[in-house]
Amino acid sequence: xxxxxxxxxxxxxxxxxxxRMILPKKGDVYVKCGADILINGLKTDLTAEAxxxxxxxxxxxxxxxxxxxxxxxxxxxLHVVEIQxxxxxxxxxxxxxxxxxxxxxxxxxxxxxxxxxGLVISLPEYMASLNRLLPTKVSPx
Numbered sequence: 001x002x003x004x005x006x007x008x009x010x011x012x013x014x015x016x017x018x019x020r021m022i023l024p025k026k027g028d029v030y031v032k033c034g035a036d037i038l039i040n041g042l043k044t045d046l047t048a049e050a051x052x053x054x055x056x057x058x059x060x061x062x063x064x065x066x067x068x069x070x071x072x073x074x075x076x077x078l079h080v081v082e083i084q085x086x087x088x089x090x091x092x093x094x095x096x097x098x099x100x101x102x103x104x105x106x107x108x109x110x111x112x113x114x115x116x117x118g119l120v121i122s123l124p125e126y127m128a129s130l131n132r133l134l135p136t137k138v139s140p141x
Contacts, residue, residue, distance in 0.1 A: 009029060009031070009040055010031070010036050010039045010040050011031035011032040011033060011035075011036030011039070011040070011092075011094065012029065012030075012031060012032075013030040013031055013032050015030065016030050017030045017031065017032060017033075018034075018050060018051040018052075018053060018098070018099075019031045019032070019033060019034055019036060019037055019048070019049075019050050019051075019099070020048065020049045020050075021037055021040060021046045021047070021048050022046065022047040022048070022049075023044065023046050024045070024046075032094040033092060033094035033095075033097040033098065034050050034078050034080070034097055034098050034099035035078065035080045035092045035094070035097045035126070036092070036094070037050065037063075037099075038063070038068075038078075038123065038126055038127050038130055039092070039130065041063030041066060041068075041127065042066055042130055042131070045062070045063060045064050045065065046062070046063050047060075047061075047062050048060070048061055048062070048063065050076075050098075050099035052098075052099070052100050052101040052102075052105050053098045053100070053105075053109060054100065054105035054106075054108050054109045055101065055102075055105050057101040057102075057105075058101070059071070059072065059073065059076040059099050059100075059101050059123075060072050061076075061123065063127070066127070066131055067124075067127065068123050068124040068127050071123060071124065073101050073102065075102065075103065075122075076099055076100065076101050076102075076122070076123055077099070077100050077103065077106055077120055077121065077122055077123070078097070078098070078099050078100075078119075078120070078121055078122070078123055078126050079096070079097065079098050079100065079106060079109070079110070079118045079119070079120050080092065080096075080097045080118050080119050080121065080126065081093035081096040081097055081115065081116050081117075081118040081119075082118075082119065090133065093115070093116065093118075095115070096113070096115040096116060096118055097118065099123070106120065
């Protein structure tokens with residue numbers, strides 16, 4: 001897709017997090033939340049690993065041409081808290097946005113979660129919604 005030397009990464013973290021992207025020309029890059037991986041996938045192809053905040057198991061996938069490929073486990077889900085900033089502008093509340101490898105982990109995490117309710121959605125469905133939105137500006141919270 002695009003040369004990722006020229007893209008500005010969304011949600012970049014200087015320190016390791018639960019969310020790692022492997023970019024073809026940059027190597028390992030950490031981002032603040034699960035949605036950051038998908039948002040960056042709008043700009044460049046990448047490989048990703050997300051560690052479940054409940055059990056620590058890893059979800060792996062590729063984003064190729066703005067689509068999720070090779071998702072494992074297949075039923076991984078995203079809990080995302082979005083704040084609309086206007087047409088084509090989206091803010092993600094990263095401390096409340098995670099990728100879970102199985103429903104039990106999401107349910108367990110939600111049982112103690114006290115933040116703003118979020119959208120629970122499959123990764124491919126969320127990627128499709130981002131493609132429809134075609135954000136011109138995305139800001140991490």
